[in-house]
Amino acid sequence: MAEDAEMGDGAAMLFHRKQSIYRSLDERYEIHGERYRGQQYSQIYFMRLHHMRNLLRSLVPKWKPNMPVNTVLGLEEGKECILVGTLYKHMKLKPSILDEYSKERSALPLAKPHNFIHHDDHLILEDESGRVKLSGSVLAPAAFVTGVVVALHGKETSDGDFCVQDVLEAGLPPQIELPIGPGEDKYVVFVSGLSVGSSEFNPLQFQLLVDHITGHLGDENEQSIASEIVRLLIAGNSVQISQGLVNGQNIAPKDHSKITEPLKELDIMLTQLVAAMPVDIMPGSNDPANFSLPQQPLHRCLFSGASAYNTFVSSTNPHQFELDNVQFLGTSGQNIDDLNKYSDAKDKLEFMERTLRWRHLAPTAPNTLGCYPYTDKDPFLLESCPHVYFVGNQDKYETRLLEGPEKQLVRLICIPKFSETGVAVMLNLRNLECHALTFSTNLEC
Structure with a gap:
């Protein structure tokens, strides 16, 4: 809990960063010791149909x-x-x-x-x-x-x-009651699509984000707000490495730096962040991780500086966690991007809403979206409704508060690509209100 302390007459205020209780729920997406033995994808469809049919048949008598x-x-x-x-x-x-x-x-x-x-x-x-x-x-x-x-x-x-x-349709899953009340403000910041190493990446723009949320920019009021940020979540595509260099062939010595330099630069930035607050980093489609969902955590050896801190969390994609009893669920965007290819909606938020109503995070997997060939479960089935549902690497920032028929409340958030938009998203845990943080290095009036 944060307290402000005077440093004497005319002296600057000293702010302590607020804390939150964090619990990872990524176990269902972790692959431990499982090996591919030639199994086909029919089993994952069978498990999906078996689970959903039991659910839908229980709803039929009322329907x-x-x-x-x-x-x-x-x-x-x-x-x-x-x-x-x-x-x-x-x-x-x-x-x-x-x-x-x-x-x-x-x-x-x-x-x-x-x-x-x-x-x-x-x-x-x-x-x-x-x-x-x-x-x-x-x-x-x-x-x-x-x-x-x-x-x-x-x-x-x-x-x-x-x-x-x-x-x-199955409809929104049941939800644990949202702990909204007269508590204190605590914020979670979402960012995605940093694309360190790409031509769109602007180091100064990213440094402005780092300095702002760590409390090194702005007046006392802005620093006070920064002290209320309890967690940063990076939703995929943090680096961009040329596909020609990661095609399974031996890499020429002259090209080694093209792979290592973006990771080193990202690690320097992350080290600044984890020294100030807890940070979750998710893999994305462009990151050095497995391609199929669920993507496994980025290896800690890639971040020699940041991984020395216990505030650094390398998570799966999808990522599910709990923060002060608020349930979070999100992806780096592959599930929604794939729906956008094979169906139509007025905006990305509608695609997100459909996945909740269908009670499945990635319905197009494994047909058009790569996933691990599970034989005993479908980990993308939604058994409970999150309070915050986010997807990364979208074209623009969008948000909506979805209300379900059984009084479910879900904050839907599309996190834009930071390298292209300079936009991060800030969510208040107390009431699920959120707004955009925009960073620009354009000096033109």
């Missing part, structure tokens, strides 16, 4: 009383029923390995849209007994992706399709 629940194989033409299964989205523009082969053989590059949805896309529902094509205007293919488990009310048509009349 559609006395309506029978059938399997795909048990469908009868014209008879209304409910199906529970996994959606598969047939996409005309979805990239395939054959496209990659065509690129190598063709002199002209193929078009590469940022989004692969097409008006001819259609949905298929699949369970252990079979699959059936879905029809009707209730289910919009653009809003769904492969891997989502839903319950559908409808009937089989003469064409063999299942005409959907209504859809039931």
Whole structure:
């Protein structure tokens, strides 16, 4: 707890940084001693369907009383029923390995849209007994992706399709009551996309961020606010190393510095930060970590200076933790970026909201998003609703307070790429209010 102490008449105030109680919940995303033995991805889909089907079937009596629940194989033409299964989205523009082969053989590059949805896309529902094509205007293919488990009310048509009349999603998971009250202000700062080593990286801009949140900039009022920052979270893509240097080939001695220098520069900055406050660093798609989700913590040997402090926490991606009884969950952005490629929404916050309603953090894994081939669980299933849900490396800062039907409150946060925007995000633990911190080295008026 922070207290302000006078240093004598006219002397500067001495501020002590506030403390918070931290508990990591990353165990479900950690891979310990597991080895790939040729297992396929069918098991992770089976575990997902098994878990979600039990959940959805428990909701059916309240949703559609006395309506029978059938399997795909048990469908009868014209008879209304409910199906529970996994959606598969047939996409005309979805990239395939054959496209990659065509690129190598063709002199002209193929078009590469940022989004692969097409008006001819259609949905298929699949369970252990079979699959059936879905029809009707209730289910919009653009809003769904492969891997989502839903319950559908409808009937089989003469064409063999299942005409959907209504859809039931799992909805937001149950939530532990949020400890909002007349407590003291404590802040968490989020930043992502530092991209140390890239052409966009501005060392002065990053140093301004470091100096501000460690209390070395500003007047006494700003230093007082800085003392209320209890944690910094870095949500992925902290460094950028040329892909040509990390292609599995031996690296020429002249190129060693191109890999080590960005890491050394990041470590210098991190050492300044962890000397002042606890810092969590998550791996991202560009960082020296495994590519598939869940990404394992960046090795501490990469940060010889920062790792000497017990305030330095190298975490998994996704990252789940608790701070003063406030539940946090977030990713470095891969799950939302992938949804943006294969579905449509008005903004990134809507994609985030969908993952909560579907109770799955990364529904497109393993179809279009790489993940570890689990055989006994699906770690991305959401069993409880976080109070703060964040994603890193987005194009701009966005936030919204989501209210669930059972009085759940979730602060959704899109953290922008700092190297491109100079924006970090500051969240108040007391009331979940948040605002942007913008740093600029542009001297133009």
